[in-house]
Amino acid sequence: METSLTKVLVVDDDPALRQLLADYLNRHGYDTLLAPDASDLESRIQRYHPQLIVLDRMLPDGDGVDACRRLRDMGEDIPIVVLTGRDETGDKITGLQAGADDYLGKPFDPRELLARIEAVLRRKKGASALLRQQPVHFGPFTFDPITRQLARAGVNIKLTGGEINLLEALVANPGKPLSRERLLALARDDEHGERNDRAIDIAVLRLRRAIEDDPKQPRWIQTVWGVGYRFSP
Incomplete structure (x- = not known):
């Protein structure tokens, strides 16, 4: 329980x-x-x-x-x-x-x-x-944890609530490998009923498409094999 x-x-x-x-x-x-x-x-x-x-x-x-x-x-x-x-x-x-x-x-x-x-x-x-109150800067991006807004070169990027939750969990733990289970606990996505590893993988893929130049070779959100994912500013 x-x-x-x-x-x-x-x-x-x-x-x-x-x-x-x-x-x-x-x-x-x-x-x-x-x-x-x-x-x-x-x-x-x-x-x-x-x-x-x-x-x-x-x-x-x-x-x-x-x-x-x-x-x-x-x-x-x-x-x-x-x-x-x-x-x-x-x-x-x-x-x-x-x-x-x-x-x-x-x-x-x-x-x-x-x-x-x-x-x-x-x-x-x-x-x-x-x-958590300080804006996080990485490359051309700025994430403001107070407004929960991600911007690229001053232009806001539209993300779902679940994607914002995931990004917030990742940027709060820079350089730290987070398991899918841990991300499920940190990035609670109330918009969807799915609460499993696959849901995290899909959310990571969508987030990569929004911020990575090449989602197949990610710079910011890296896969840690056998563990989960890591934000590498």
């Missing part, structure tokens, strides 16, 4: 701690997902689209900081709070340099973790809102 609650994915090999955090975060209005290790982290991200990850540093199948670094190298910008029993300054710096948004040593009070989660989400929301 779909939920409007903020999804938090907790990745920790301690089942007692996982359940404690799940119960605590759920009581405070979050939808908590659980994982015991890093092996299926990427698949859970693609399937459940969490808004934040609580990631243990010491996992049975690797270092959580390495997992964080891999996600950032893939272009994934989900906020990550790293948990660790190694609370030295050098370890914190390593985690932050790997792309973690915050770093919390064990043992910790769940209230502190909750406060850090909420602070990270506030920062993320504020940054995202600011970016």
